[in-house]
Amino acid sequence: VTNTTIRTRIAPIAKLVLDGMIGVGTIQLGGYDYHSGNRQDGETRDEELGQTIGAIFQLAALKQKDVVVYVFTDGGVASNQTVDNSTAGRGKLGWGGDSGNRSSTFMMVYKKDGKPSLRTQNRQIGFFRANGSVETTAALTSNSVINTSKAIVANYLALHSKEGDLESVVGDNPFVNQGLDKYLVFDKIR
Numbered sequence: 001v002t003n004t005t006i007r008t009r010i011a012p013i014a015k016l017v018l019d020g021m022i023g024v025g026t027i028q029l030g031g032y033d034y035h036s037g038n039r040q041d042g043e044t045r046d047e048e049l050g051q052t053i054g055a056i057f058q059l060a061a062l063k064q065k066d067v068v069v070y071v072f073t074d075g076g077v078a079s080n081q082t083v084d085n086s087t088a089g090r091g092k093l094g095w096g097g098d099s100g101n102r103s104s105t106f107m108m109v110y111k112k113d114g115k116p117s118l119r120t121q122n123r124q125i126g127f128f129r130a131n132g133s134v135e136t137t138a139a140l141t142s143n144s145v146i147n148t149s150k151a152i153v154a155n156y157l158a159l160h161s162k163e164g165d166l167e168s169v170v171g172d173n174p175f176v177n178q179g180l181d182k183y184l185v186f187d188k189i190r
Contacts (some may be wrong), residue, residue, distance in 0.1 A: 018065045039090065068108070120185075139183070150173075157169065
């Protein structure tokens with residue numbers, strides 16, 4: 001992601017959200033399928049994504065606004081057995097190709113008044129097996145894109161003390177039997 005891309009594609013969406021002109025903004029970034037066989041390409045792209053998120057948080061800080069960034073992917077990748085010893089590869093295994101058993105999504109919160117507090121010290125829902133595949137029985141979100149999106153919505157609602165409204169917002173509460181608290185990370189920020 002270049003500075004020009006940040007200025008022309010990312011900053012306008014971030015500004016519209018932070019100024020309250022739109023409720024949600026979507027920024028699609030391509031080229032994050034790491035099929036090159038090395039590690040350096042993925043590490044470089046990940047750093048660029050971090051700079052993009054940093055630019056959004058910097059704009060939020062300048063405007064004294066809270067903001068949530070949710071990052072998701074259409075899939076995950078598996079590593080190959082080749083160590084990439086290039087500077088950017090950092091001695092890690094290269095990326096081999098798509099994997100239907102690995103993926104991740106994350107939500108970050110910038111709070112204008114300081115660090116958002118967490119409900120527990122657990123910052124992760126679910127986990128990976130020793131071989132790197134997702135433990136599909138760890139949580140209702142482990143093997144369900146739909147439930148993962150509902151957990152993200154629940155955490156967003158929790159930022160406003162409205163997690164009890166999940167069913168009315170998304171149509172159901174798949175976590176009711178296991179307890180919604182197991183899927184909530186953030187405390188109220190407002």
